[in-house]
Amino acid sequence: MKIIVINGPNINLLGIREKDIYGSMTYEGILELIYRESRSMGIDVDVFQSNSEGDLIDKIQDARNIYDGIIINPGGYSHYSIAIHDALKGINIPSIEVHISNIYAREDFRQVSVTAKACEAQISGMGVYGYILAIYGIKNILKNR
Template identity: 65%
Template sequence: MKILIINGPNINFLGIREKDIYGEMTYDNLCTYLYKEAKKINIDIDIVQSNVEGEIIDYIQDAYKKYDGIIINPAAYTHYSIAIYDALKAVNIKTIEVHISNIHQREEYRKISVTAPACIGQICGMGVYGYTLSMMALKRIVK
């Protein structure tokens, strides 16, 4: 099984930005953690990050027929990117949306996800463990 993990804007600043919300783990440490977790459950992963909406769409489109699943943290694009929603629908790859923080306990505008309806599920508020949960779920769901 091969999964693409896509991280959106400012995720590359983990460990720097709002540590009270996102924790101390740096982005590089997150990637190292995810590769180790994937290996434990016998999944191949690739990880990408972009602060640019169009690049995220390119990653999604490039995943077509190459990946069995996608895990996406669209970050701020969660709340307004119909283009990312459309790309996820277009490729028809089982996708789980992940958020490190609990978006439902934050500002009102963060409680709305326009991208989640293109996904089979959403995991939020579990910290970086949400990515691991998503990998485990996709391994069971995707046949």
């Protein structure tokens, strides 16, 4: 099983930006956590991050020939990117959206995710461990197909 984790804008600044919301773990620390936990489950995981919407869309489209599942944290794009929504809908790969913070306990504009509607599930507010829960989720979705 091979999964890709796709991270959108500003995720690379974790551990630096708004620690009261996103915690103090750095982006590199999150990558270590994802790789360690996925290896323990016997799952091959690649991680990609970009601040560019087009790069995220290209990575989603390219995933259809390589990966069994997608975990995506679109960052701010989740609230308005119809293009990312359409890219996720346009491929036949199960996907789970992850948000480190609880977007439903934040500003009104953050409480709407257009991209989540293209995913099988959404995990919000579980901190960086939401990524690990999403790996289990993808594994379960694929097992039941």
